[in-house]
Amino acid sequence: MLLWIFHYIHNLFATLINSLKTNPTIYDGLKVILAGAFFEASRRLSYYVTDVISNSLTLKARIGDNDEAFDWLHHYLSTHVPIQSSDSLISKIDPYALRTIIWDSIWPSGVAAPRDVQMATRKPRGRWWYGWSSDSGKWGEDVLGSHKNKIKVSIVPTIGKMQLVRFQGVTIKMGIIKNDNWAFDSDKWFVMSTFLGTHKTFTNLLNHAHVQYQALSSGSTAIYSPKGRDEAAWYRSNTRPSRPWSSVVLPGNTKEELLSDMQEFLREREFYKQRGLPWRRGYLFYGVPGSGKSSLIAALASKLQLDIYAINLGGKNLDDDKLHGLLQACPGNCILLMEDIDCAFTKRKDKRKKKKGDSSISSSSSSSSSSSSSSSDSDSRSDSNSDSDSSDSSKFSKKKKRKSKKAATPVPKSVPRISFGSSTDTRLTLSGLLNALDGVASSEGRLLFYTTNWVDKIDPALSRPGRCDVWIEFCNATKVQAKDVFLQFYKIFEPINDESPISTGSATPTESNPDTNLSNGKFDQGLSLDKPESIGSPSISPSYDISILASQFAEAIPENQVSVSAIQGYLMRFKRKPEEAASNAKLWVDNGCGRGPTLTFSKAGSEMRQLKEKKHKKVDEKKHQKAKKDRNANDDKKKDKKKDKKDKKGKKSKKDKEDEDKKDKKKNEKDKKDKVDKQTNGSEASDEKDDMVTNGKEEKNNGHAEIEDEKLNGD
Numbered sequence: 001m002l003l004w005i006f007h008y009i010h011n012l013f014a015t016l017i018n019s020l021k022t023n024p025t026i027y028d029g030l031k032v033i034l035a036g037a038f039f040e041a042s043r044r045l046s047y048y049v050t051d052v053i054s055n056s057l058t059l060k061a062r063i064g065d066n067d068e069a070f071d072w073l074h075h076y077l078s079t080h081v082p083i084q085s086s087d088s089l090i091s092k093i094d095p096y097a098l099r100t101i102i103w104d105s106i107w108p109s110g111v112a113a114p115r116d117v118q119m120a121t122r123k124p125r126g127r128w129w130y131g132w133s134s135d136s137g138k139w140g141e142d143v144l145g146s147h148k149n150k151i152k153v154s155i156v157p158t159i160g161k162m163q164l165v166r167f168q169g170v171t172i173k174m175g176i177i178k179n180d181n182w183a184f185d186s187d188k189w190f191v192m193s194t195f196l197g198t199h200k201t202f203t204n205l206l207n208h209a210h211v212q213y214q215a216l217s218s219g220s221t222a223i224y225s226p227k228g229r230d231e232a233a234w235y236r237s238n239t240r241p242s243r244p245w246s247s248v249v250l251p252g253n254t255k256e257e258l259l260s261d262m263q264e265f266l267r268e269r270e271f272y273k274q275r276g277l278p279w280r281r282g283y284l285f286y287g288v289p290g291s292g293k294s295s296l297i298a299a300l301a302s303k304l305q306l307d308i309y310a311i312n313l314g315g316k317n318l319d320d321d322k323l324h325g326l327l328q329a330c331p332g333n334c335i336l337l338m339e340d341i342d343c344a345f346t347k348r349k350d351k352r353k354k355k356k357g358d359s360s361i362s363s364s365s366s367s368s369s370s371s372s373s374s375s376s377d378s379d380s381r382s383d384s385n386s387d388s389d390s391s392d393s394s395k396f397s398k399k400k401k402r403k404s405k406k407a408a409t410p411v412p413k414s415v416p417r418i419s420f421g422s423s424t425d426t427r428l429t430l431s432g433l434l435n436a437l438d439g440v441a442s443s444e445g446r447l448l449f450y451t452t453n454w455v456d457k458i459d460p461a462l463s464r465p466g467r468c469d470v471w472i473e474f475c476n477a478t479k480v481q482a483k484d485v486f487l488q489f490y491k492i493f494e495p496i497n498d499e500s501p502i503s504t505g506s507a508t509p510t511e512s513n514p515d516t517n518l519s520n521g522k523f524d525q526g527l528s529l530d531k532p533e534s535i536g537s538p539s540i541s542p543s544y545d546i547s548i549l550a551s552q553f554a555e556a557i558p559e560n561q562v563s564v565s566a567i568q569g570y571l572m573r574f575k576r577k578p579e580e581a582a583s584n585a586k587l588w589v590d591n592g593c594g595r596g597p598t599l600t601f602s603k604a605g606s607e608m609r610q611l612k613e614k615k616h617k618k619v620d621e622k623k624h625q626k627a628k629k630d631r632n633a634n635d636d637k638k639k640d641k642k643k644d645k646k647d648k649k650g651k652k653s654k655k656d657k658e659d660e661d662k663k664d665k666k667k668n669e670k671d672k673k674d675k676v677d678k679q680t681n682g683s684e685a686s687d688e689k690d691d692m693v694t695n696g697k698e699e700k701n702n703g704h705a706e707i708e709d710e711k712l713n714g715d
């Protein structure tokens with residue numbers, strides 16, 4: 001049967017070929033098609049084989065844009081694009097020369113300029129500027145425009161285009177590609193590959209890129225915040241210049257004690273490990289606005305060279321799971337910052353309030369004192385480390401806790417304590433936050449900072465030792481602080497104007513601020529300690545003593561009533577005029593410390609003049625009003641007197657009338673009696689009495705007429 005089928009097919013093909021042979025055009029066409037198919041198949045096969053071989057010999061790595069290393073490599077690539085590379089080998093070759101381009105296409109080595117690039121004239125958000133100057137051949141300098149109108153340009157290969165870069169004798173293909181795979185949570189990948197390389201090549205490259213990046217970002221603090229898809233990953237959102245340690249002015253040794261506490265914590269990893277304690281520490285900064293809470297955190301981050309991971313608990317996309325993920329992804333040895341922790345849940349509290357019968361409302365609206373008991377439930381959820389930590393709790397904490405009861409921190413009685421509640425109306429709950437903070441996988445070596453203006457609104461479960469180990473209260477400025485702020489403000493004294501000489505000022509070290517480290521109490525313009533090379537002009541001796549001015553200034557500032565930020569705002573009006581700042585301070589305080597906008601754009605002098613004029617006007621107005629009042633009061637008095645007189649007179653006349661009426665009555669009765677007597681005693685006597693009655697009546701009428709005349713005159 002099989003043989004028969006084979007025979008049948010053979011005969012069929014034989015007749016088909018014989019019939020095709022009779023038609024040479026079709027026969028030749030068929031031959032061409034077959035030859036083409038063969039070549040295409042061989043091409044594909046060769047591609048496939050080379051692909052398989054090259055893939056097996058090529059080492060690839062990719063890094064998501066939510067990883068810090070992405071930034072390092074991005075920076076590395078930006079500085080190694082041939083057109084702007086500082087690599088001496090590449091810089092000798094013209095990347096645009098035809099020879100280079102042809103050679104690079106035959107033997108790819110990354111020496112030719114990329115033909116498809118991404119140019120940016122703005123600093124990438126949160127990253128360092130990689131701009132390259134074609135004029136000076138230096139990084140970070142102006143490329144276009146005049147001296148005063150610098151424009152920087154950053155050039156990197158377009159997303160999806162690869163660039164070859166030589167690193168330690170190895171050619172690495174690198175570039176940025178978009179991530180279309182939703183299984184991964186990064187939007188972009190940095191990919192790199194090398195032929196016959198090892199992973200060491202990549203780790204070396206990462207190390208190198210990191211060192212380069214650090215050198216670029218030294219003197220700055222990186223700030224990370226949740227971003228990306230659903231804000232579920234940390235991204236570098238900003239890079240701030242480091243805040244000088246001495247720029248934060250706090251009373252006493254608070255700053256130094258806090259710093260040594262943090263340093264001690266960072267050193268004590270083994271201590272925590274041996275005792276099975278989570279290596280974390282919480283700090284609660286609370287107090288009046290503008291008193292330096294955020295500034296101190298920035299200064300601490302700069303001092304300890306830590307990055308800040310800032311999280312906004314009020315973020316609309318944040319829920320328990322995301323917070324958990326974020327805290328897990330937060331690296332060790334960093335500052336985790338939760339600012340205005342009281343505000344994060346205020347809205348939710350209001351929402352809960354609307355819902356009647358919600359059990360959390362009643363607990364949340366309890367007074368601050370009673371709420372400790374309500375929160376004890378949540379507190380009980382805490383792990384055992386809290387107790388052990390509490391013993392180790394800060395040296396400041398006891399003192400600060402006691403202080404928190406004082407009125408310095410505004411705590412209105414009507415404001416209920418924030419309590420986190422039902423998961424039906426909130427995406428982030430207190431238990432979610434506490435679990436995320438205490439979670440087993442939560443990062444180690446983490447310094448957690450909470451800030452708030454309303455300490456009594458924080459649930460005790462959150463603020464208990466173990467979660468908030470150190471409490472620091474920030475108050476309005478003391479006189480000593482005001483003095484230090486003044487000294488600090490005028491310590492560096494550089495004119496902006498390029499033409500004028502650059503000079504620095506100095507201030508006497510004060511007891512409260514020993515790191516105000518300048519020698520004498522005068523502004524030594526021309527004797528720069530910070531930038532000695534910048535002084536190119538003869539020194540000018542000022543006519544004032546800065547410490548005397550500072551004392552004069554501090555004298556005018558009332559103790560614990562003005563915030564440091566307000567003082568700073570005031571000093572900003574007299575940027576280079578410490579004398580005016582000191583002399584006008586009292587007036588400023590008398591005028592309510594400039595509540596409202598701190599700075600007006602008029603000149604400080606004219607502004608103060610205006611203030612004075614205003615004050616004089618006010619005084620004049622007051623005087624005028626007082627005089628007017630006095631006059632009105634006198635007039636009123638006169639009127640009252642007259643009225644009294646009239647009333648008295650009126651009363652008198654009434655009395656007289658009544659008396660007369662009584663007299664008349666009596667007379668009438670008497671008359672009646674007399675008549676009866678007359679009838680009995682004779683007619684002569686009755687005539688005499690009649691005369692008397694008529695006379696009396698006349699007299700009475702005259703009396704009435706007189707009273708009425710007086711009345712009329714009085715009116």
Ligand SMILES: Nc1ncnc2c1ncn2[C@@H]1O[C@H](COP(=O)(O)OP(=O)(O)OP(=O)(O)O)[C@@H](O)[C@H]1O
Binds near residue numbers: 288292295296
């Ligand atoms: N103690 C201080 N030392 C130096 N500068 C201060 C101090 N307090 C406030 N400032 C200045 O005032 C401004 C606001 O300070 P900061 O943001 O640190 O205050 P805050 O207490 O965090 O305020 P808020 O509670 O409103 O967030 C900053 O410009 C800062 O330089």
